[in-house]
Amino acid sequence: MVGESQVKVFNCSACGAPITLRGLGQTSTVACGACASIIDISDENYRILYQYFNLVQEGFIPIGTRGTIRDTQVQVIGYMLRCDASGEYQWEEYLLFNPYKGFSWLMNYQGHWTLIVTLPDMTAPISESSVQYDGRSYKLFLTGKARVKYVLGEFYWQVKLGDQVSVADYISPPFILSREATSDETVWSLGEYLAPAEIAEAFQIKGPLPQRVGVGAAQPSPCQHYAQEIKLIGAFFALLLILVQLIFSGAAQSKIVLERTYQYTPLHGAPARTEVSDVFELPARSSNLEFAVSAPVINGWLSLDADLINSEGQELQGAELEVAYYSGHDSDGNWSEGAQYSRAVLSEVPAGLYRLSFQTTADPQLAALPYRLVITRDVPNWGYFALTFLLILVVPIALWIREASFESRRWQESDP
Amino acid sequence: MKATNLYFIFCGVLTVWLVYAQYTGQILWGGAGSVRRYASGYQHK
Numbered sequence: 001m002v003g004e005s006q007v008k009v010f011n012c013s014a015c016g017a018p019i020t021l022r023g024l025g026q027t028s029t030v031a032c033g034a035c036a037s038i039i040d041i042s043d044e045n046y047r048i049l050y051q052y053f054n055l056v057q058e059g060f061i062p063i064g065t066r067g068t069i070r071d072t073q074v075q076v077i078g079y080m081l082r083c084d085a086s087g088e089y090q091w092e093e094y095l096l097f098n099p100y101k102g103f104s105w106l107m108n109y110q111g112h113w114t115l116i117v118t119l120p121d122m123t124a125p126i127s128e129s130s131v132q133y134d135g136r137s138y139k140l141f142l143t144g145k146a147r148v149k150y151v152l153g154e155f156y157w158q159v160k161l162g163d164q165v166s167v168a169d170y171i172s173p174p175f176i177l178s179r180e181a182t183s184d185e186t187v188w189s190l191g192e193y194l195a196p197a198e199i200a201e202a203f204q205i206k207g208p209l210p211q212r213v214g215v216g217a218a219q220p221s222p223c224q225h226y227a228q229e230i231k232l233i234g235a236f237f238a239l240l241l242i243l244v245q246l247i248f249s250g251a252a253q254s255k256i257v258l259e260r261t262y263q264y265t266p267l268h269g270a271p272a273r274t275e276v277s278d279v280f281e282l283p284a285r286s287s288n289l290e291f292a293v294s295a296p297v298i299n300g301w302l303s304l305d306a307d308l309i310n311s312e313g314q315e316l317q318g319a320e321l322e323v324a325y326y327s328g329h330d331s332d333g334n335w336s337e338g339a340q341y342s343r344a345v346l347s348e349v350p351a352g353l354y355r356l357s358f359q360t361t362a363d364p365q366l367a368a369l370p371y372r373l374v375i376t377r378d379v380p381n382w383g384y385f386a387l388t389f390l391l392i393l394v395v396p397i398a399l400w401i402r403e404a405s406f407e408s409r410r411w412q413e414s415d416p
Numbered sequence: 417m418k419a420t421n422l423y424f425i426f427c428g429v430l431t432v433w434l435v436y437a438q439y440t441g442q443i444l445w446g447g448a449g450s451v452r453r454y455a456s457g458y459q460h461k
Contacts, residue, residue: 229420237427241434248438287441318452344451347443383444384437388430395423 013039013046020064022077023097027154031078033063038151038160050160057081059092060108060210063153067203069106069115069194074098076106078153085145085164095155103156106199107191111209112216113199114176114191122188129416131170131177133190138170138177141217142415146180169217173410176218193218215410222406227399234396241389249380257282257289258375264295264302264360265368276309277356280375286350287378292343295323295371300363301338302371308346311353319344323371345379 008021017034021027021041029049031038038050059079066075078095091109098104105116122133131138148163170177174193179186193216196209221227257280267273282289295302301324307315321344327336356375436442443451 226418226420230423233420233424233427237431240431244431244434244438248435285440288443289441320452345443346451348441378441381438381441381443384434384442387444388434391430392427395426 010046012037013048014051021154022064022075023154023156026097026102027077027156029158030154031151031159033152036150036152038158040158041154049158057150057152059094059152061094061106061203061205065203069096069198069202072098072101072104074104076153078155079151080148080155080159081150082146083149085147087147087149090149095153105189105191106194108210109216110214111196111212112219113194113196114216114218115194116178116189116191119188119190133177136172136175138172138175140416141169141171141176142413143168144415171218173218173224174220191218193220214413215406217410217413219410221403223399223402227403230399231396234392237392238389241385241392245382245385249382252380253287253378254380255283255377256374257377258356258373261370261372262360263368263370264362264366266364266366267361272359272361274357274359277358277373277375279311279353279355281353282349282351282377284351286348288381289346289349290343290374290376290379291319291321291346291356292341292374292376293321293323293371294341294374295369297323297325297340297363297366297369299326299328300324300366302360302362302366302369304342304358304360304371304373306356306358308349309355309357315357316349317346319346345381 009018010021011017012019012032012034014037015032015035017032019030019032019039021030028040028042029038030041035051037048040047040049059076059081061076061079063076063079066073068074074096075098076094077097080093080095081090082093083090089109091107094106094108096104096106103118107114107116129140131140144167146165146167148159148161150161151159165180165182167181168179170179176191176193178189178191180189181187196212199205200209223230258277260277262275289308291304291306293302293304301322303320303322305318305320307318309315321342323340323342324338325336325340326338327334329335356373358373360371362369437444
């Protein structure tokens with residue numbers, strides 16, 4: 001517990017305002033909440049280390065606020081505003097204290113909160129661009145200087161405005177490793193990103209918290225919790241679909257049930273003659289049926305309008321196939337378009353006895369020519385496979401795009 | 417229901433759909449020609 005009885009009150013040596021000490025002898029300086037002067041509290045006369053006037057500025061979470069963060073009761077005892085070397089970017093750091101667990105920090109940069117503890121025994125090997133720590137790989141995110149712009153409350157070292165350290169941040173969301181170095185020492189700390197809702201709950205903040213701007217350095221991706229699982233599920237079913245498709249394609253009978261060559265005779269204005277094929281049998285279960293027509297047409301077309309008729313004389317399905325092929329020679333050389341072959345596949349044709357009724361028409365300029373009609377039962381079909389495969393991949397691809405966009409926005413803030 | 421569970425069900429339904437379509441010989445598209453499907457009972461003349 002962090003109790004009210006565990007505090008000490010004295011008057012500021014500079015302005016006389018009352019100052020409350022909450023660090024239980026573990027802090028060495030305090031910044032006056034009235035005049036911002038920094039006082040040495042290890043000195044029995046409360047010697048003024050640095051005197052500032054009219055600089056008082058309260059943080060978003062006031063000094064003395066208690067809260068429970070990650071199951072630990074803490075009290076805010078210090079507030080520090082720091083900025084980069086240019087002064088363009090600044091962030092808040094709150095010193096939290098628990099009598100049994102010691103100090104921790106809460107950092108707020110543009111509405112992104114990070115809970116930080118120092119790592120006194122950090123011995124992780126460092127490469128230029130990454131750090132390995134506790135089984136995770138941290139990538140270098142930024143390097144620069146951090147300068148103390150303002151302080152309020154107690155601290156465990158002799159802090160003063162303008163103190164500057166070299167900083168390197170390495171990230172592995174939701175964690176961030178920070179190295180702060182001066183000419184005398186190097187301090188490592190480990191931070192974990194906290195959602196604003198956790199801060200509000202920890203300190204019972206009723207009003208709105210600072211609005212988040214952009215993506216935080218250690219902010220986890222919003223779909224981090226399920227993205228990996230979704231990708232695994234997608235990969236599993238994509239492979240399963242391929243397997244199913246290969247099995248059905250391999251098992252497709254591709255059985256020719258009718259194969260015959262017919263002769264086209266020019267009509268010369270007469271109506272097209274209807275021809276009827278021999279009866280053919282489609283065995284076993286319902287399956288697809290392919291019509292294929294080939295004809296040696298050159299610079300012309302031949303069209304077949306066919307209807308499938310069952311043994312009861314009912315037309316079930318029909319298809320129109322056109323063979324058209326043109327070729328020639330121009331300034332670019334030889335050219336050709338179309339094909340001397342055309343096919344159409346009927347869906348779900350039940351087993352039974354069938355005939356084909358068809359009419360053939362052709363380019364009036366064509367002379368008589370033979371054409372070949374082949375009807376094949378149960379041919380491999382890739383249409384449904386392509387559709388289901390794409391539908392399954394839509395979700396992982398959408399997640400991937402969302403994650404890539406999120407990471408892109410995160411790394412826009414990087415300055416290694 | 418979790419997003420992952422929903423996605424798993426979605427993928428499962430699509431897989432079953434593919435198996436059914438392949439088994440019954442359904443065609444999504446079937447080559448260069450155009451295909452007509454008549455209402456049952458149309459009498460050929």
